[in-house]
Amino acid sequence: MSKEQLTSYPKEKIHILFLENISDKAVQYFKDNGYENVTKLNGALSEEELIKAVKDVHLLGIRSKTQITEKVLESAKKLQAIGCFCIGTNQVDLKAATKLGVSVFNAPYSNTRSVAELVIGLAIMLIRRIPDKNKAAHEGIWNKVATGSYEMRGKTIGLVGYGNIGTQVSIIAESLGLKVLFYDTETKLPLGNAHPCKSLKELVSKSDIVSLHVPETAETKNLINKGILKHFKKGAILINYARGEVVDLDALANSLKDGHLSGAAIDVFPWEPEKNGDRFTTPLQGLSNVILTPHIGGSTEEAQQNIGEDVSIKLYQYLEKGITNGSHTVPAISLPPVDGAHRILHIHNNVPGVLSAINTELASHHINILGQYLKTNDEIGYVVLDVDKKLSAQAAELLRNVKETIKVRMLY
Secondary structure (H helix, E strand, C coil): CCHHHCCCCCHHHCCEEECCCCCHHHHHHHHHCCCCCEEECCCCCCHHHHHHHCCCCCEEEECCCCCECHHHHHHCCCCCEEEECCCCCCCECHHHHHHCCCEEECCCCCCHHHHHHHHHHHHHHHHCCHHHHHHHHHCCCCCCCCCCCCCCCCCEEEEECCCHHHHHHHHHHHHCCCEEEEECCCCCCCCCCCEECCCHHHHHHHCCEEEECCCCCCCCCCCECHHHHCCCCCCEEEEECCCHHHECHHHHHHHHHCCCEEEEEECCCCCCCCCCCCCCCCCCCCCCCEEECCCCCCCCHHHHHHHHHHHHHHHHHHHHHCCCCCCCCCCCCCCCCCCCEEEEEEEEECCCCHHHHHHHHHHHCCCCEEEEEEEECCCEEEEEEEEEHHHHHHHHHHHHCCCCEEEEEECC
């Protein structure tokens, strides 16, 4: 089956909207594949603006600032999929997206190296007290002292969360001569000589540097608080390039002021400005040996290009072939195109009897099914059907009337 035949809906009628200055590589990918109706905007949109903007959009691309609420999703009647051009998907109401049959993709691995390299660089800067010396030099003060300045070799770094980024940091840290400890709520196989800790308290009490690599959940909110900060080693360093709600910044500021912690690097905050140039405040501003960055942990040219390519491919594969690998809402199915057939995608509420109803309805109208695949999650079922070309339009209409149907799409 030729590339040109892989979608029955005219490509010029497919509306694609990219927000938050998504990589031009993503835009070019779709244009190279015949989709010219691509709009790219630099900033995020408010809920009210989104409701208007997504009315006729089929594919939506966002980063971390855009909040996709249930109201936004309900207003997007033509929306097939959302691409989160970042690691997380917490900015999307996944429950609502699942209920409406909108597939949500992200790029969980594309910027791990960017974050891992920066964490190691920050650790070196902080343990040498470079921020203080840099500030003094800019103010015309010569402060050539070794007091409070240390080498990384022989020190201990504790990683809270041992996933994609945590393990990358672990590998680089060990190559620099650091001892690596980690704590994770799930049992993980250590890489190299890394050693697991039984509790967060154990990890922070043994670590010279603590780096956070956890998602934002109810369990991780204010994970680093006044109580746990008391268990940190005297003079330890904290790095948070994970999620803004994980650290109680007021408690951290107090710990830095009283000298219990010797430094910190923070990239993510409970509240962040909507766009560049907006006023930003945090209780950590002006404190000694503190590095503050504007949520740029994964922001490298390489990472943005990788993310742009990764998510674009997932969106394209879903749009043209119905492939849902990597989706957080629609069950994962990956099937090659079938010659001599038309493919129909059917998304429905996951209740008993729907597949039987589909087959009964098609059989009663003498529509031959050449291929069929079903996969479900807790909320919805996803059926891919390859049917006789001559009867595919009739089949699609019949499927729309099956009870519990959420969405039907004639793919090709």
